[in-house]
Structure formats: C-alpha cells, structure tokens
Amino acid sequence: MEKKLKIGMFGFGCVGQGLYDIFTKTDFQAEIQLICVKDKSKKRSIDASYFTYEKDDILDNPEINLVVEMIDDAEAAYEIVKKALLKGKNVVTANKKMVALHIEELVEIQQQTGTSLLYEAAACGSIPIIRTLAEYYDNEWLYSVSGIFNGTSNYILTKVIQENLDYPTALKQAQELGFAETDPTADVGAFDPLYKLCLVVAQAYGKFIPPQEIFNYGISSLAPQDIQYAKEKGLKIKLIAAVSKVEDREITLSVMPYFVDAKHYLYNVENEYNGVVVEAAFSDKQIFIGKGAGGHPTGSAVLSDISACRYDYRYEYRKAHQQEAISYTRHYPIEVYLRYQDERDIADIDFYEISEQHIAKEFKYVIAVISLEQLFELKTDLPQRNIFIANTGRRVAREVLLGTLENKIAVSDFI
C-alpha cells in the first residue's frame, strides 16, 4: 500500500541539495512541504517559500508525516529526531554520529510509537549495506563485516600512496571536492567510520555498542616512512572498520589503518569509494563497492529510504531479539605495525610476540602482537606521541594474551 509522503526536511547542504536534484529530475511522487535551515543570510538555490527557521514549524505540523534530517550538529539532530518519532512521524536521517550515540533509545521509541527510523545514508554512502544486513542477512550468523567506511580518508590515502601527494595537499583536495565532512578530524581521526561501524553492528549482530567503547585510530599521524614501508612491501594502507566474531556469541570491533596486499578485496577500492566485505557461514564472502562520499550518492541513499517509507518499511533488528545475548570484547590480540619516534613513547606498552623491530634515527617501528584493550586505553595518548599504527591483518590466536609478558619488548636492549 503506497502512502502519500509529506516531507519536512532539516538542512539544505550538500546532501539536501543532491536530494532536491533527485526529486526534481526523476518522477518520484512525494511532496517537500518545508525545509528548516539555520542560516538566514545564506542565499538559497530554490524558492524562499520552502524555508523556515523554526524546527517546530515542521515537528508540530500534523500534515507532515516524514522528517528527513540532514544537519551536521548531532545534538540538535537528536532533539529533532526524537521529537519527530514521538510525534508519530517517520524519520530518515543521514547523521551517523547522532544515530550511533542514541540508537538504543531511538529504536525503543520507534518500537513504542510504531514509527520508522531509517538511516541508510548514514553508512557507506551509496552502498545499501544497512538494508542488506537488515533484510538479507537477518538469519545468518556472520563471521565478520569489515570495510572502508570513510571516503575522505580513503581519497587521501589513495593520493598519498599512489600519487605521492603530501598529506596536507591530499586533504585539501578532498575538501575542495566536497568529500570531507564539515570537521575533517571526523574523517582522518576515524570517528566517522566509527559511528558507521556502530550502525553496521546494530544491524549485523543486533547489538548496540556505544562508539566510545570502541578503539578507533585514524591516519593523521601517517608519515612518509609509513608510506615508504608499505610500498616496499607491495602493500597499501587502508582505514578499515571491522566487526568480527571471536567466539560463538562474542564479537570484537575496531577502526584502524590496515596493511592490505594485492589479493585483498579492498586493495583496489580507491579514492572516495567505500567497500564492504561480509563474511558468513553459508553465503561465504561478499563484497560491496560504491561511492562513499559526495552529495549524489548520499542523496540516493536518502531517497531509497524515503521510498521505503511509502511502504511503511522499518528495520526490525531481528537479531537483537534472539535469545542468546552477544557479548563484546576488547580482550583480543591483534598484530600491528607501530611506528614511533622515541623509545620512551612505547615504554608503557605491553607487546606480545614481537616479530620485527627496526631502529634507525629517522624510522623506528615494531611489529608485534598487542591487546586491543591496551590500545583502547592508550587511544587518546597515541596521537600525541605521534605514533602511527596499522593492523598487519594477520590473525593471532587468542591464547597469546594468556601467556606471560616475558616477550615484552625492552627497547633499551636494542639501543
């Protein structure tokens, strides 16, 4: 049964305009009633009658049955979305941070009010990963979901690794092309993919994990030495968000740079593209690749959600209702390449199974196993120490962490 949509829109930036383009260029049947924007002085590309500056003009309007929220401010977005759902309106949002921070509460409100909260555009741009996980993999116990979730940082990594651009130039290019979010640290600091990972985990495992509980590490301390190292080994560096099963009902999560070789499915995912790899028992490995940044891909995802609202589609979070609870752990070993400047910077880090260490005046690194929990505890310190970390991608047996710390690196021995 198709429903007539009367839309109240929040925000009219890059994505909002992309969406407006789609509305006017295709024969999609829905009505934009009102657009709420903040900046009164800004010139608008469409008729002034569309705009309001009062959010309640939309939220208190009983005619509007769908709120499309596309503003940057996560806290303001949260207030809008919460009120809209409580007022019985369906909501489509592109705000990953807001959803990630409040998903448990918002899903509860959705259940209570019988409304629908959709957020395909909040994760991986044009790749329909949320819908696919919600619908297609709703019965499968997934081994892992991992991928390049952030177009901006992938664009920068592509440029610095393949085209030898320096980091600031590459970042500037990404911003000029409109890929970078309003605050670039969300991208290069790996917060943007962190929020997206939370949404993916909610759908893939029915588990709501607060973003602040997850280790995320970006690419802002990437140095020419790291790039040189990767190139010499025939590797690329990709910022990868990953959730994977470690035990029967236990998962672990992280967002961090990885070394990937030419055989890896994400190796050729370049520039602003995103790529997602889903591994499952029965459907085996599947790869989804698509544009991850820019107004049109995101607008397209929003449109798809809007369209689904015509048929009262909602995410069911079926896996959240399964009997056996899934637990989340950071007590999990990973092997990392860790490049540092001064041995004092790593003196307080416990390494297990060191397989390589290189010490030169301008280039010091160690390749060793470390506990994700420890990285998590150090996560605010590491960037200040100008440490770059990349997961080697090699799987480590969990038992490593049970061993003694006798392998702990004693850097002074080497000097």
Next chain:
Amino acid sequence: MEKKLKIGMFGFGCVGQGLYDIFTKTDFQAEIQLICVKDKSKKRSIDASYFTYEKDDILDNPEINLVVEMIDDAEAAYEIVKKALLKGKNVVTANKKMVALHIEELVEIQQQTGTSLLYEAAACGSIPIIRTLAEYYDNEWLYSVSGIFNGTSNYILTKVIQENLDYPTALKQAQELGFAETDPTADVGAFDPLYKLCLVVAQAYGKFIPPQEIFNYGISSLAPQDIQYAKEKGLKIKLIAAVSKVEDREITLSVMPYFVDAKHYLYNVENEYNGVVVEAAFSDKQIFIGKGAGGHPTGSAVLSDISACRYDYRYEYRKAHQQEAISYTRHYPIEVYLRYQDERDIADIDFYEISEQHIAKEFKYVIAVISLEQLFELKTDLPQRNIFIANTGRRVAREVLLGTLENKIAVSDFI
C-alpha cells in the same frame, strides 16, 4: 508481523541439502513438512518420513503455506509454481530458466492471488542483487547492470587463462566441484546467465523480455589462440551479461564474452565468484561480488527469501507500473573481436568500421563493429562455424549503423 511457515519442498539436490543444513545448524524457526522428490531408489541423508513422490501431496495440502521449489526441470517447476500460487501459497524458487520463461504470467498470478513469488537464489548465488534492485534502486533510472552471472564458466575461464589448464580439464574440475549445472551447456553456452539477465531486467527496468529475444553467446568455441591474444594484451576474458540504457526509455541486452582490462571492476572476480556492476545517475557505480555457485551460497539466498516470506514480503515491480513504457532494441552497434577459421564463414557478416584484421594460417580474426541484431540472427550458426566472439567493451556511437556498408569487409582482398 511474523508468520509461521509450513514448508513444502520440491527437490533435494545440492541446493536443497544446503538449505537443510542451514535449517538444522541455525535457529531459524520454520517447519519443513514434506519434500517431494523424483527418484525413489536414491538413498536420502535424512529421515524417510520427510519424503513424498506425489507433487499434489504438497500442493493440495492446505496446511503448507510456502512452497520451496528447487528442481532442475523447468517445465515441471512451472506447473508446480503456477499451481502453488493459484492455491494461495507463497513460492520461493531457484529455477532461473522457469522464471525467465514465465515471469510475466507468474507475476500476474502473484498480483491476482495476493501471493508472493521470490527468486533471489535464481540469480547470482549469494549476491542479493534481485532484492537490491527491487528495493534499493526502485526509483533510479539505471544506466546499466552488468556482470559475471555464471560461476561455472567464470571458473573455467579463470583456470584456462590464469592456470593454463585446457578447456575440457577445467570443465571437468568445475563439474567435480559441483559448480556446473546438471547440463553444462547451460553454463558454457551462456543460457544460465541469459535467464538470470531476464530476472535482473524485470527488476531493474520493470520489463519482461523473453530470453529467446536476447543474443547470448558462450565460451564453448574458445580456442588457445583467443587466450593467447588476451594474454598478450594484458586482458582477461569474462562472460558478461549486460543490460544498458541506450536512449531515454530504451535498453539493449546481451550475454557474451568480453575482454576486460586490469582497471575493470570485474577483472579480479575469479573462479566461481560472480560480480555485478550497477551504474546509476545518482548512486554512481556500485559493485557486488560474491560466490555464484555451490549449494551453500544458493541455499543462503533461498533462506533469505524464505525469511522474507515470514513478513509477507513480495516484489512489487514498481518500475513496470511507470507510465512511460521502456522499449528493447537489438539495433545497436558493438565492437567485437571475432576469431574464425575460414573466410567463407564470415562472408555473410556485415561489419562496420573494421579496425583490425589478422590473417594467419592458424589464427584469423577481425576487430570490427557489428550490429547486435545481426549477431542475434546468426546466433545458432556461429558455434557451428566454430567462431569465437568477444565484445571489446569499447562503446560505439549508434550512428555507425546508419552509415553505408561500404566498410564491409572483403576478406578476399587480403588473401
């Protein structure tokens, strides 16, 4: 609202057993009531009480609300599916040939009876391409959908090109691994991907095109010379099914070998994997890669459809209800590499814009533009003449076909 499923299954081959495995190994809540099989003498891996040899034991059983059809015989499958739908039962099928041949009628019955006919497993194994096209791209006017839709032929091509296996050995390997369909000519003769293309077009464009109206050409006449040619140019040969927009409301279709270079997204899709590239105005290019053959990937797709039946999901074919009809044309130029044995074999072929011709005793080929319509007319003749054809993938302006035939190749001039 979740519905209790009582399942009647037809067939218990590779896919059926894969599905049974999934049912027993996951906590999926549905009941297999009865399995209809043909061969009474065959030993079964599960209890005999599950089996019947009379199809009406299932079709006339009012308790059974879902028929899962997984038999090879397309005509028998058609009778089963039609009757099941008419009896008000939902149907999940993996039979691409049956659906492709009867889709228009079956969709009509689905509408009339309010039932649901789902066939994700009939196209591209574990890749959720049908659902994605049906749901996610239901508003977008797509530029093209193309891909490797057949795991068996891709496995063979991988082995003969990358591992220098000869064709019969590679085919035998594929059969031993259980990838090849009961009749291998369906795979290597490009019928299997042809049927899948029909399903994709139904979802992507809302257009029901009979498979016999489409040019399909397989890899059975592939010769060592063709492989050598591709390798020397750094190309791979992939069997690609494609639908693309040629004018505003006009599409063209084909299934044939293509040369692809290292930059092509399907270049690294190897072995039994399938890959699909969707190009759209707003979401841009998206790539889906996953296992295309084998019991578990297909079983997984069937399971996903079964799960959707619990929520009364059905394909809506929204694009079929759009006002402006889409037309299908074969009057479209493509550039091909055409390897032949004797000049008399190509004497009746009209070429436009010949860009290359090579004539040696053991290796003769021409690279030229040809009309898809002409290839279609010759399609049963070409294999008998032992001609191998590969699309070069270069796009040709449609106007080429409007020119005179003065460029027509006169092979005798060269000899």
